[in-house]
Amino acid sequence: MVVASPTPIRSEKIRAMELPIIDLSAERSEVSKLIVKACEEYGFFKVINHGVSEDVIAKMEEEGFEFFAKPTSEKQQAGPANPCGYGSKNIGFNGDIGEVEYLLLNTDPLSISQRSKTISNDPTKFSSAVTGYIEAVRGLACEILDLMAEGLWVPDRSVFSRLIRDVDSDSLLRLNHYPPLKDCLKDRDTSPSSMHSHHLLHHHSNSKINNGNRIGFGEHSDPQILTVLRSNDVGGLQISPEDGVWVPVSPDPTAFCVNVGDLLQAMTNGRFVSVKHRALANSYKSRMSMAYFGAPPLHARITPPPELVVVPHSCSLYRPFTWAEYKKTALSLRLGDSRLGLFRVQDDDQIAG
Template sequence: MVYISNAQDASKLVVAMVESARGGGTLAAKRGEADDDAAVVVLDLWRQPKIPAPFVWPRADVALPSSPTRELDVPVVDLAAALRDAAGMRRAVAQVAAACASHGFFQVSGHGVPPSLARAALDGAAGFFRLPLAAKQRARRAPGTVTGYTAAHADRFVSNLPWKETLSFGHRHANAAGNNNSSVADYFSSTLGDSFKHLGEVYQEYCEAMEEVTKTIMAVLGESLGVGGGGGYYREFFEDSSSIMRCNYYPPCPEPERTLGTGPHCDPSALTVLLQDGDVDGLQVLVGGAWRPVRPEPGAFVVNIGDTFMALTNGRYKSCLHRAVVHREQERRSLAFFLCPREDRVVRPPAGAGERRLYPDFTWADLMRFTQRHYRADTRTLDAFARWLRPPACSGAATAAGPPTATQAATV
């Protein structure tokens, strides 16, 4: 493991890693360390006087036409009203259908999550990210996994690094096989120690609240797509979900115009439910060639469609490109709950979703493996994944070819 708190040293190290890879060798071999450990570069973002070279993004990503004063028109859907009566559901369905037809983003109020729980979850994240770097590294994310702590995803990439720290952990639905209803709390205790047990219990409760919120959202989405009965197909599909919770921290940045907190991408998950802390904006959505900010609505969650739900609708509802920007003097925190199916569930749209299938059948485990080990999520993730699943000779087929072979995976 390599700890870096100097911008010049960070740039030199990453350049050495890239040059070593081009030459067929590894930095680990030159330094006499294990490959998986030497590849981890830890940057203490609090201490950077200027941006290290690996954090500088291409101008095409950071300098696209932007309308900072023209916010994205994101409807606020009242979930309580949708559950209360038919008129409330009709209004919610109309709002969601319009949003998903244009950009895939909407906000939800009346969700039933106590403000005190949301505040405790945000404050817990703030406390974790204030810990010394060595303490946070006790939860270091292992290569190829989605859980744990990482600074700038330096464990995965050597360029276009995001200016952020994250802590991610899994959450299994209460109905999922083998779930003891304390998986999140157990993760915090076993990874960070007994002193973090209470924080784990807070996030356990928060994730369970997110389960209920996403159930209602799925009911509304199902109705908007003409799948009646309370959106039965989509609700049932996620009844034994295996989701991901992520705490994000975006420190102040000396050169915010040259980097990003999160690069342009579409979420591979089914839905993302985002809680933003306070009125510090950062989320931007690409609509009509311009990056449009999404202003946090007090007490509401921001929801967006992901690639998995796009596949479940056979492309009717599309995931949308978005990013997170950073600020020179303001820090920003957010909590993202990524609704994902059970790992072995086969993702396919309901009958009648379209005569021609746009995507092959796949499992969430395959898509997660693809995005964690072979592909950096962007606007073309699902199309690239479909090609990865299908043998070249069958690229026009409408059915899946099964999991990729070792040869296929090696060529991605």
Template sequence: MNILNHIIPLDFENVIKLPDSHKWNDDHRSPVCRFPHVQVPLIDLASPHAASLIRQASEEWGVFQVKSHGIPMSLLNQVENQTRRLFALPEKRKLLAIRSPGGSRGYGMARISSFFPKLLWSEGFTIIGSPVEHAVQLWPHDHSSFCEIMEECQEEMNGLSEKLMSLMFCSVGLTNQDVKWFKPTNVCKNPQQRVLHLNSYPACPDPDQAMGLAPHTDSSLLTLLYQGNIAGLQVHRENMGWVPVQPVDGSLVVTVGDLMHIISNGRFKNCLHRAVVNRTNHRVSIAYFYGPPRDAKVSPLMKMIDTDHHPLYRPVTWNEYLHIKGTYFNKALELIRLNVDTKLG
């Protein structure tokens, strides 16, 4: 996918007609669920039943929204404002922070783009650790506020991710000892990477033929998403199709990633999702990807395995899995899946 780092994203502000390069056919734009009453679960983390509700949502949906999550609304507003500030820059300015060949940080197109026949109506900016390196390119004399707000967001999102992980593990009878592998033993050598990704979906002249973000699952354990008050996220549910995730004031969307699906031995669904665009509003969203140290070995947890539930996947480090996902995309889980007849022991 490195070739994408050499493709200049479209200057969306100056496009009057949707280019053929961005026109998706109906085969890739399957219809939305026709059951308007179907809604993604909304869970109040202050509820004494939060853990069991999260388990149910993770098993049935692989996605849920949370409120009473503890992240100040004032911070989320600041993050959204800074995100809009970034994407409102002239294209020439944004290109100063374009990802390096093979790199993951900075400005560019969605990294999944190469797996699809058409381009996406979106642009992104990825922050791993400190954003200073690229922020100084965007605002040589006025980048400190952007950096401070994004770093505070990373800290808050990381704390909430750990809380959600604890609730999920407790809901299926796991203890901290059972999952000690996902915490770094040496923070300096094996840090947990705090990946914050800013998404921009400009208003589109022909949204019915465009795609903001194509269907995919995340490689992470969990992904937290703040989508503001403009709808666009859709999740796929078996036998229903694509279900819109309606924004709820102050809430965050939590999606189960591939690694959580692996360690739960398939009990928790990894969420297939996409983003659509609209004709009038510029939508932005902020995603935080939570995962273990790159060298942590991930496999179905022993308490998820018994004589009726054989291990579904072989052990894999997150680094190895990211490489497989980056090469084979939606076939990654299939490639590490064990034969269903694999015996225990």
């Protein structure tokens, strides 16, 4: 079904473009080439024949929808998000607001088990669904990262994947729920606090989009290494390949959407691009997305393997830093602020070095 694009806010262009769809069951060397090309040109791609079972996905989706269908007072028992837990409208700590409610979980099984008591009426069932899903998408993320290393001709093919396989990995799972806007507007008409949110939303996020669509989750790049995203069959995701241009990503329940994070841009010495993206809330349908953010341990030192420092640049574009240092910077900024530029090596630093 073709749906008309929302009318853009001023100075924005909506461009039609299909992301590369990569069949992971195809010949391995060809797959690795296609992944590298997609990461260089788009920073985003879709994967099919990914090996994550429908049953694992269905169980996770069922738990997510069950949680978001609860009364607000019950959902709030799993919050406030600090940063993990339940959050609604407020995104992060710096004034970003969107038409979204979410559940952010650390991927550590013990943490999931403890937190599930405030999330589900059947904590064991919830924990089982979440840990099963995380295990499956972590495996998929590692396979993709290994294929990237092969396609980049890095001899140590686990150079990226071992960071998220590490027992101390700081990876996260985020469930985002975008309620239909007719529900949001109905709530807003009767609630003074919602009216206040409406004002902040418009003021802070430049988020009013004509045609009844609004920003669900504002423009940002993902700070981690790699994101593996799945959503139900409702559109909303848009990527920005260049300033002022937005490309709607068509929903596809058979595929996972994969995107490069800031750390991977740094570790490929700028060869792969971490692209800004956002999610619009749909006027009539509820949308739920499940994002696995593959991240290294906090102490991990982020630097490109030596093979990637020669091409396409003869020196490292970014100074070495730890994930803890980068994460702290990301949490101190607004959602749409550029972070990676703060770690870029200046030309005069290179001359001095």
